[in-house]
Amino acid sequence: MQKADWANTFFSDNPPEFIREVDDSPKFRKFCPDDDQWMLGQLVDKTRPIDGDKLQVFWLRSNGRRKYVAKVFTDYTPEQAGQQLWRLRIPKSQSRIDSAVHEFDRFSREARAYSHIERFCPSQEQIYFPRFHGVLTDLERSRFSSGYVHQRAIVLEAVKPDLRSRRILAADIPLKSDFFQHILLSPFEHEWYCSLLCDRLRRLAALHQIGITHADVKDCHFRLPGDFYDTVLYDFSESYTFSSKWPFRVNAGKPRPLKIISEGERKCVELQIKTRAMARDLHSYFVESMPEHIVEDALWQPLDEEKGLLEFIILKVRTRPDYFSMPSMNSVFPFLESIRPETDLTWHIRRGRLLNCYESVWASFKAKDHSSSITFHGEPDFETLGPDPRYYLLCLVPQGWNMLSLTTADSDSNDVGLYEKLRQACLLFVSSRLPGNIVKQQDFFAKGE
């Protein structure tokens, strides 16, 4: 009876199918590294002083590499749960205290959210969050190198403030153009903030879709400290994950419908991006690395002449994108920035402005033995994973080159020559081990001749 009540309240009388499979007290997947010789190293964020009474995030070193992080949690006792109930003026009973431990323990909240994402979020959307590698519940003193010791941790992908951790998200339908009304922005900045907003809302919507509310939607949970660009949405220690039991609280308030909460969380994201747009932080970021008049020129100058000079752009992407289509401006921009020519400081801004003059072709290749393994989206082996890690290539082809029809091997015979050029360009690029490359039209068409 209660199950139906809460599900109907939370999902506004339209509970999704998947909730039948929700397990109210799931066992969290254990962290199982390939090699047992792992250790917790230094704090990930050294600007925060270490505090034994608080949760802390450490690098988890395996084979000498910072491959994971461990978010280590302090214990949450029945006494603390009792105090929390008292603060909420909820009468105490043993069963309520047990439920409160389950509900308010930050470790359980975070583990529940990641387990739920792993189980119910469509695989292409799981890239919006850090990869979850399981939990540790019996951490021994010998694993720590800092004197800080607690037993429970959540092991996550080590997100780094660079291209290795950035995701490419597919371009979305543009927002209403009046969203940043009254904020004086160049058309490029306008487009960039709209795209940032769409990408963040997409990450959030993927959570709401499966009955999770984040409850701590802040700008700093979409990007790492000190990083200008986004990586993933993280920090689920305040989150609520749907379960059939009527909760005490959801998002620090009375239990209420998801519809209302998700609207509130979306509004938070909108406000955060509006605040950034008003501060023109993208402009300030550019001005850190080049003179302001050069930035202004790149943002405002007409680019009609440059449209005829567009190059072929190829980018290496480590994580599968959510969809194999044109990338969003916000997600592809750091990749463009990473390959801008030293002699042309604003190349990435101008190409960002002309992104709508490009078409995308996705390819993939195996990290080892890449010479024979380039496959294009649409070809049979494109997504079959062998034992090696697979990387993706995002090829941006100027629309004028009319190559989009060439991405399948059975293109008609006139096109096969051009299609082979694309494959050659990919092969050449892969063996160069660069993060990306820019190929002028004459060089692209000259290759192999």
Ligand SMILES: Nc1ncnc2c1ncn2[C@@H]1O[C@H](COP(=O)(O)OP(=O)(O)OP(=O)(O)O)[C@@H](O)[C@H]1O
């Ligand atoms: N997966 C990750 N990869 C790299 N760094 C991370 C990761 N998760 C967290 N961090 C680092 O640890 C810091 C704190 O992480 P997080 O926001 O999850 O916890 P918190 O804010 O300390 O805790 P809480 O809000 O749960 O009390 C982040 O600002 C970031 O520097």
Ligand SMILES: [Mg+2]
């Ligand atoms: Mg946080």
